Amino acid sequence: MLNIKELNVSVEEKQIIKDLSLKVGSGEVHAIMGPNGSGKSTIAHTLAGNPNYEVTSGKIDFNNEDLLNMDPSERSLSGLFLAFQYPIELPGVTNASYLKQIVNVHRKHNGDKPIEAGEFLKMLKEKSSKLNIPMDMHSRFVNAGFSGGEKKKNEVLQLDLLNPNLVIMDETDSGLDVDALKSTSEAVNQLRSSKRSFIIITHYLRLLEYIEPDYVHVFQEGSIIESGDKSLANKIDTEGYAY
């Protein structure tokens, strides 16, 4: 599914990621844990193609294609989804019409006709209720004035609507209270499948208690310093990153 080879990434001339290699197979859930400022979010943005992050060397294969040759929208259309740590506000754009547009652009890419209004509404209702999102949120402007929790739920809703095969969750747990964390995690767990892989970026164990990872990687100063299974996460939780 995803194969990152000796990746080096700079932001404004400063090297953030150093010789990172990581393989993610179909259906696997990888957690990347690390302290603040270790470069975790840089991985997420680099994978999604944010132009502010410059890949200085290395390769990324995504479903046997060269990911680094694709622009952000091409990456999205080939099935890569990033749930943002800080979702961006789009004033004047109603959430419902935005969601419909992103659904349709993926349908078009797959050769499908635009979704009927009624069908879309039905789908939106069903997927919103799983996340305890009230329907009136969709008549508001995208993320504008949303609470931290609402923004994160809206990210997971988009994930659910777009059916990606690689999901990168960038600190989706931050800003969520316990109830929201629960419903969000449940929704994510329902989306786990043998064809969909996850990279979950977090610095707390909390989220991993709900979404159980297959692999845990400890990330520090731009590289993975240790990999293991879920027990590694527990170790970090009790002993901290400086263990």
Added chain:
Amino acid sequence: MNKVSKDTFKQDKYKYGFVTDIESDKIPKGLNEDIIKLISKKKDEPQWMLDWRLNAFKRLQQMSPPKWVKAKFDDIDFQDIYYYASPKNFKDKPKSLEDVDPKLLETYEKLGIPLKEQKVLAGVAVDAVFDSVSVATTFKDKLDEIGVIFCPISEAIKKHPDLVRKYLGSVIPVTDHFYATLNSAVFSDGSFVYIPKGVRCPMELSTYFRINASETGQFERTLIVADEDSYVSYLEGCTAPMRDENQLHAANVELVALDNAEIKYSTVQNWYPGDENGIGGIYNFVTKRGLCKGNNSKISWTQVETGSAITWKYPSCILKGDNSKGEFYSVAITNNFQQADTGTKMIHLGKNTKSRIISKGISAGKSSNTYRGLVNFHRKAKNAKNFTQCDSLLVGDRCSAHTIPLTENSSNDSSIEHEATTSKISDDQLFYVMQRGLSAEEAQGIIVNGFCKEVLQNLPMEFAVEAQKLVNISLEGSVG
């Protein structure tokens, strides 16, 4: 996103740039008394109309074109313009659509304005003005039944002289300023609308202006009178062929709303903007003014300005009647080398008068976009209120946006609120939307349409969707 550098432009986005191959009957170039007499004769006008024009021309000779606009252009040689052009052999306006030259029908069809009534947008009556003449007006009979007059102004001058004489020049005086006076001397065609007392016009009225002939100026004149307790919604659209020359469009539009009347006037202006090097395009120097003459009357201007090399206009309201209301909603988009200096004037004369100004300027490429506005409270305008909001959005870093709001207040107990913002489409916004699968241009479109939403939602339903698309097309190529 990095593949195309910012500020690269594409051509051929102006899909209305074709020329209709139809011979035109032009009078000689130049501006003098004989030309004005000839125009009047072509139109078979009564003597009073000719006298009115000649008076305007006399005054014009003592005036010179204003220079204060924030736009650069060479002086216009007013003797080097054709002031009248009509399709050849077009003596009388055809009585029915069957008699209209098929080439003209085809032209409007291509522009998305089918004139055959069975094809026409439901609920919209259209007057089609081609160069200097109106070539067709739809749904006239239906409007006649309820007493609504909707016809070319040249026809109104002959058939409804009392109304025209009473109101023509009553809002924009003959000597207002150079271009308005020029229009008064040489105006060719435009629409006349009269809504009788107590009538709510059941359909949108719309005029579609097309410049076709080269080296020709278009001098449209539109007059709309809404009698007591009436309502009308009117929309104008405009396009022109792609040419290397600059062509002048100097229109005068006058609106009069009597007691309790409401006029909603919408413009979707898409004149040829010139090419990506700033060659060619229309000079759109237009005077639009509405008079809220009666108490409780209301005039609302909505404009979407995407075309023209230079746009220079301030649709304004004179709030004379007590409790009258004026509104101005504007989206002005400039790309490449386009220049826009536009805004409004709200002149509060009556008590409890209210005005609302929402202006959205979007600049891309190397363009310049200026909001210029005046809010004036006369000393008798007790308890007058204004709200102004001017937002500018910059695309790329080679364009400019300017806001010049002016307030004159002689009334003690009035209130003015003013808000202004300037923002750039952020890379974060583009990246976020692209991460969901939209292309850079689609992403920009969704963000810009969000920015314009407050204005676009004021357009009649049938046109709001078109306007949204137009907003996207106008900015194509401006994002990397």
